[in-house]
Amino acid sequence: VKLATANLSVGAHTVTIAYREDGAKMDKLALTTTGAAINGAGTVGANCTSGIPVIKPNQVFPVSETFFNDSTFGTVLAEDPDGPTDFQNWKITGGTGAAYFAIDIATGKLIMKDSASLDFESAVRSFTLVLTTTDGFHKSAPETITINLTNANDNTPVVNSDQSFALDGGTCSELGRVTATDADDTNQPAFTTFQDWQIAGGTGEGIFAINPSTGMITIANLQHVDLYNNSYTLSVTVSDGLHTSAAKTVTIAIPNKITVCHKGALISVSKMAAIGHLQHGDCIGSCGSQSNDRSIVTENANPGLIRVFPNPAVSTITVDLGANAESVKQIQLIEIATGRLVKEVAVNGKAIVNISRSNLAPGMYLVKAIGAKTSVTKITLQ
Numbered sequence: 001v002k003l004a005t006a007n008l009s010v011g012a013h014t015v016t017i018a019y020r021e022d023g024a025k026m027d028k029l030a031l032t033t034t035g036a037a038i039n040g041a042g043t044v045g046a047n048c049t050s051g052i053p054v055i056k057p058n059q060v061f062p063v064s065e066t067f068f069n070d071s072t073f074g075t076v077l078a079e080d081p082d083g084p085t086d087f088q089n090w091k092i093t094g095g096t097g098a099a100y101f102a103i104d105i106a107t108g109k110l111i112m113k114d115s116a117s118l119d120f121e122s123a124v125r126s127f128t129l130v131l132t133t134t135d136g137f138h139k140s141a142p143e144t145i146t147i148n149l150t151n152a153n154d155n156t157p158v159v160n161s162d163q164s165f166a167l168d169g170g171t172c173s174e175l176g177r178v179t180a181t182d183a184d185d186t187n188q189p190a191f192t193t194f195q196d197w198q199i200a201g202g203t204g205e206g207i208f209a210i211n212p213s214t215g216m217i218t219i220a221n222l223q224h225v226d227l228y229n230n231s232y233t234l235s236v237t238v239s240d241g242l243h244t245s246a247a248k249t250v251t252i253a254i255p256n257k258i259t260v261c262h263k264g265a266l267i268s269v270s271k272m273a274a275i276g277h278l279q280h281g282d283c284i285g286s287c288g289s290q291s292n293d294r295s296i297v298t299e300n301a302n303p304g305l306i307r308v309f310p311n312p313a314v315s316t317i318t319v320d321l322g323a324n325a326e327s328v329k330q331i332q333l334i335e336i337a338t339g340r341l342v343k344e345v346a347v348n349g350k351a352i353v354n355i356s357r358s359n360l361a362p363g364m365y366l367v368k369a370i371g372a373k374t375s376v377t378k379i380t381l382q
Helices: 271-279
Strands: 060-064 072-075 088-094 101-103 109-112 126-134 143-150 163-166 174-177 195-201 208-210 216-219 231-239 248-253 257-262 265-270 307-309 316-320 328-335 341-346 352-356 363-371 375-381
Touching: 060 072, 060 109, 088 101, 101 126, 163 174, 163 341, 195 208, 208 231, 257 271, 257 363, 265 271, 265 375, 316 363, 328 352, 341 352
Parallel strands: 060 143, 163 248
Antiparallel strands: 072 109, 088 126, 101 109, 126 143, 174 216, 195 231, 208 216, 231 248, 257 265, 307 316, 316 352, 328 341, 328 363, 363 375
């Protein structure tokens, strides 16, 4: 703007210039008493170069899915070829995260706007923001940043339903591990650390115990077992360190004949005899590292009358009961690693029983033929 008329007297004068906004810069000012016309603008002032600010590309910011609303979690960076600059007027102009995040107009700090709508367990866990900023004169080109959600412990664990363990299906009085799930593991497997396993009730409380760290069920006091029962229940809970699950029922099946590890060998004995074996230092179930890998035999029975083949098996397990077809009522298939009863088949007088593998995992299993006499054979599924 040219000042057209000014009647200035001899002496000192003050020229006051009102500027439009913080950060505005002046190129040059000419003052003359001659009224001569000024031609051209001269060279560009050193403080008024044409440098345009640039938001640094490929910036990525993590933020927890449960971060508090209106809290800041990162600062977007920019550069200006003119040197140190107070960037201002930060704006979000687009991006998939515009509804969930905001930016401080003066500082470029990112702000959580709506964490309730964000969920790490959903299919979308990464968002973009398209941003611009100014140096008080020039505006940057739009630049995209990325915001990635991080997992948080915001779901309650669930003890799996319908879990069952045979009294003698595990290793040396360890029946098997109770399992649980947690939705926090959906997109980050093993994020949850299950802990503080507890038996909160059930008919087997006091008879069985559970390891609070691993969920392994063990025999606490077999002498309290009512030998006329076919099963006991345990009401089990677990924690993820913050939330505690609802109680779920776990079943402990009590077979008529019990497998005992006796001097490194597996034998099948009556319920009453099992208690006596425990009192002499034997343990219920397979021997584990103490085993000499001998086949399980039944006290006072001839195990050779029942054959289980092929071993190892691939798709079908065949049980030839021979002369035991009438006395054996059912055949159980027990997973050794977990102690779970995974299949139970009624014999119905058949001499040959075929057990389909279905969806069973590879590993070691016990095939237990239960009747007037019990025979247990260890078999491998490939």
